[in-house]
Amino acid sequence: MKILVAAALSIILFSSAFSQDKRFANEDETWLDGYAYLSSGEKVKGKISYHYVTETIKIKRGSTLKTYPARKISRFTVVVGTGEKKEYFVFRELNEFLLLQYKNNKAAIFNNFDYVQKNESLSYADANGNTQSASRSTEALLKRIYLVDKNAEPYRIMEAKIERKSGYGKN
Numbered sequence: 610m611k612i613l614v615a616a617a618l619s620i621i622l623f624s625s626a627f628s629q630d631k632r633f634a635n636e637d638e639t640w641l642d643g644y645a646y647l648s649s650g651e652k653v654k655g656k657i658s659y660h661y662v663t664e665t666i667k668i669k670r671g672s673t674l675k676t677y678p679a680r681k682i683s684r685f686t687v688v689v690g691t692g693e694k695k696e697y698f699v700f701r702e703l704n705e706f707l708l709l710q711y712k713n714n715k716a717a718i719f720n721n722f723d724y725v726q727k728n729e730s731l732s733y734a735d736a737n738g739n740t741q742s743a744s745r746s747t748e749a750l751l752k753r754i755y756l757v758d759k760n761a762e763p764y765r766i767m768e769a770k771i772e773r774k775s776g777y778g779k780n
Contacts, residue, residue, distance in 0.1 A: 640669065645685035657687050661722050664705055679704050700763045707755060719755045
């Protein structure tokens with residue numbers, strides 16, 4: 610019985626995979642006025658659309674449209690409908706966009722959102738000794754809070770998870 614439990618746990622651990630849920634990549638785009646600083650130091654102004662699932666931004670300037678992954682951006686700023694500026698930064702250690710929430714001369718607080726999907730499968734023996742299998746998927750929205758010190762080192766201080774699970778179903 611211990612071997613069966615160990616085997617089932619091994620299957621769950623090794624078959625679990627996290628990936629970004631691409632359904633959210635097809636959401637309607639929101640375009641906001643703003644500017645981005647590329648990793649090269651160049652400042653690019655235009656209409657910006659931010660995609661938190663794929664960690665990319667699109668910048669429209671006239672008839673030109675360019676897409677930039679997080680690794681090509683150092684930071685970008687957009688102006689929302691209320692006139693408020695929102696600043697996003699990229700830290701090389703994380704390769705994600707982080708929204709600036711608060712800053713002073715000693716530290717800053719940032720946050721970001723991410724969708725992940727985890728698929729699990731399980732094999733087990735029923736009461737008659739027949740091998741059965743089941744699977745489930747878990748979709749989660751993660752909100753992460755980071756503290757960034759004056760040396761620009763990001764430290765994750767909190768992660769809040771909102772999960773929607775489907776129960777195990779026989780395959």
